[in-house]
Amino acid sequence: MALSAHQREHLKESLHRVGLKPTRQREHVFSVLLTKRDHPTVEEVWQRSRTGFDGISLATVYNCLESFVRCGIVRQVNYEREPTRYCPNLAPHAHFKDAATGRVYDIDLPEPVLETLRRLLPREFEPEAIEISFHGKKARASR
Amino acid sequence: MALSAHQREHLKESLHRVGLKPTRQREHVFSVLLTKRDHPTVEEVWQRSRTGFDGISLATVYNCLESFVRCGIVRQVNYEREPTRYCPNLAPHAHFKDAATGRVYDIDLPEPVLETLRRLLPREFEPEAIEISFHGKKARASR
DNA sequence: TTGCAATTTAGACTCATTCTAATTCCTAGG
DNA sequence: CCTAGGAATTAGAATGAGTCTAAATTGCAA
Numbered sequence: 001m002a003l004s005a006h007q008r009e010h011l012k013e014s015l016h017r018v019g020l021k022p023t024r025q026r027e028h029v030f031s032v033l034l035t036k037r038d039h040p041t042v043e044e045v046w047q048r049s050r051t052g053f054d055g056i057s058l059a060t061v062y063n064c065l066e067s068f069v070r071c072g073i074v075r076q077v078n079y080e081r082e083p084t085r086y087c088p089n090l091a092p093h094a095h096f097k098d099a100a101t102g103r104v105y106d107i108d109l110p111e112p113v114l115e116t117l118r119r120l121l122p123r124e125f126e127p128e129a130i131e132i133s134f135h136g137k138k139a140r141a142s143r
Numbered sequence: 144m145a146l147s148a149h150q151r152e153h154l155k156e157s158l159h160r161v162g163l164k165p166t167r168q169r170e171h172v173f174s175v176l177l178t179k180r181d182h183p184t185v186e187e188v189w190q191r192s193r194t195g196f197d198g199i200s201l202a203t204v205y206n207c208l209e210s211f212v213r214c215g216i217v218r219q220v221n222y223e224r225e226p227t228r229y230c231p232n233l234a235p236h237a238h239f240k241d242a243a244t245g246r247v248y249d250i251d252l253p254e255p256v257l258e259t260l261r262r263l264l265p266r267e268f269e270p271e272a273i274e275i276s277f278h279g280k281k282a283r284a285s286r
Numbered sequence: 287t288t289g290c291a292a293t294t295t296a297g298a299c300t301c302a303t304t305c306t307a308a309t310t311c312c313t314a315g316g
Numbered sequence: 317c318c319t320a321g322g323a324a325t326t327a328g329a330a331t332g333a334g335t336c337t338a339a340a341t342t343g344c345a346a
Contacts (some may be wrong), residue, residue, distance in 0.1 A: 021312085023324065042302080057326050062303075078223055081333080083302060094260075096268050107263055116259060117237075120250055121277065125239050128279040134264065136271040166293065166342085200295050205334070224302080230331080278346060287346100294341070305330070312323080 001035045002029055014071040028053045029064040030073075030088075039077055039085040039095075039104040077104065079133065094132035107134065146170055157214040157265065171196045172207040173216075173231075182220055182228040182238075182247040191242045222276065239276035248279065 001010065011030050019038070032048045033040075036099040036124045046061045065086050068074035079097050087095075088130060092114060094107040109132065117130055146154065154173050155165045175191045176183075183191070189204045208229050211217035220228040222240050228247060230238075235257060237250040242278075253277065260273055 016244065021323070022313085025325075050320075056324095059304090060325055063325075067219040076223070078221065080219070080221055081224055081227060083303090084224060094263070096264065096270070098155060099271070105268070109263070109270075116256060116279075117275065120237070120252070120256065121239065123249070124282040125250075125277065126280045126282065127239070128242070129277070131274070131276045131278070132260065133274045134260075134268065134270040134272070135274070137269045139267040139269065164343090165294070168294070198295095202296075202335090203294055206294075224333090289346085290344090292339090292342085294346105295339085296343105297337090299336070300334085302333095303331080308326085310323105312321100312331070314320095316319080 001031055003031045003034070005036065007031075009021055011073070013058040014073045015067065015089075015131060018069065018071045020067050025053065025056055025060050025067070026064050026067065028056070030068065031089045033068070033074060038086060038089050041083040041085055043083065045086065052126075057139075077133075094134065096136070096138070098134065100137060103112040105138070107132075144174055146152070147173045147186050150174075150177065154216070157216045158210065161209050161210075161214045163214065168196065168199055168203050169207050171199070172204055174212065174216060176211075176229060176231045182230060184226040184228055188229065191259060193228065209284070217244065222247070222278075237277065239277040239279070241281040243276065246281075248281070250275075 005028075008022070008027060011027060013028065015022055024090060029049050034046055034053075036048070042046070042061055042065060045065065046056070046058050046092045047057050049061055057132040065074065070087075071078055073088065073090070075089070077087050077095055079085075081094075087106070092111070094109050096105045096107050097103070098105070098130050113128060118127055121127060147154050149275075150163070150173075151170060152172060155229055158165055158169070172188060172192050175188055175195075177189070185201070185208060188208065189199070189201050192204055208217065211229075212219055216231065216233070218230045218232070220230050220238055222237055222238075230249075232249050235252040235254070238253050239250050240246070241248070242251045257273060264270060
């Protein structure tokens with residue numbers, strides 16, 4: 001699925017802010033991320049990118065994803081030391097990993113909860129990021 | 144530093160619960176973890192273990208740590224995809240990683256806060272574990 | 287003692303990720 | 317339209333944490 005004019009503009013500006021340029025590859029990989037937001041690994045992004053962008057290399061997919069993280073439009077998600085996953089959801093959220101399927105779900109994080117967490121820290125700690133991940137079972141078969 | 148009789152007994156029972164035996168190596172590695180609770184990596188545990196246990200192998204340190212995790216007396220701590228760290232603190236706690244030094248600090252997690260987090264989940268999610276990690280700067284030079 | 291199962295060990299292996307060096311692509315200036 | 321130069325892309329090599337394998341050792345129970 002191609003990017004909308006709005007999405008393309010957003011990508012362009014975000015990249016520019018850190019001195020990078022939009023390219024065909026970056027646009028395509030970004031569209032892959034937006035199209036199926038299921039926290040894919042690099043390998044999965046690569047597979048998906050190759051249909052629609054013949055011959056795109058794995059190294060390029062690594063580079064593209066890294067540039068998105070650098071300019072702040074994509075987050076990395078790690079569970080233990082499994083392959084890193086990529087998430088274009090910019091709102092503050094936690095992740096829940098279903099042990100049975102391995103699927104990762106976004107869990108909305110209201111600001112007051114974040115504030116509660118920050119208040120746990122002694123004064124000398126100045127947090128820049130908070131990562132919250134749940135691990136467990138998910139009932140039912142809803143998507 | 145050697146294990147106290149109490150600690151040795153605790154280790155023995157914990158291992159037995161999952162069908163493992165206490166060994167010289169396991170006791171030594173466990174004492175290393177208890178002596179300096181600074182979330183060491185495997186490599187660091189290995190270095191520390193070799194003074195006091197000549198010739199203990201890296202593979203054994205990996206095995207020992209894995210057996211501790213299996214029987215629930217040690218937790219793994221991961222930041223991004225850096226080498227896994229090991230933590231003998233059993234109380235529910237979060238971690239704060241200081242960007243400047245790389246040091247990891249334990250942050251106490253009161254039960255009510257955990258409950259708040261669990262309540263963020265839709266009914267079909269059944270969490271078994273919650274991981275919380277802060278990342279940021281720490282002021283002052285206190286330990 | 288002996289036998290046996292668990293543990294330890296060295297070293298080979300895996301695999302996600304990073305690096306390298308060569309090629310290709312844009313684009314601004316002529 | 318050309319061309320030069322910097323950025324981006326690429327294939328493949330390198331890295332490094334962690335896992336696996338198969339052989340040696342250990343500790344214990346009969």
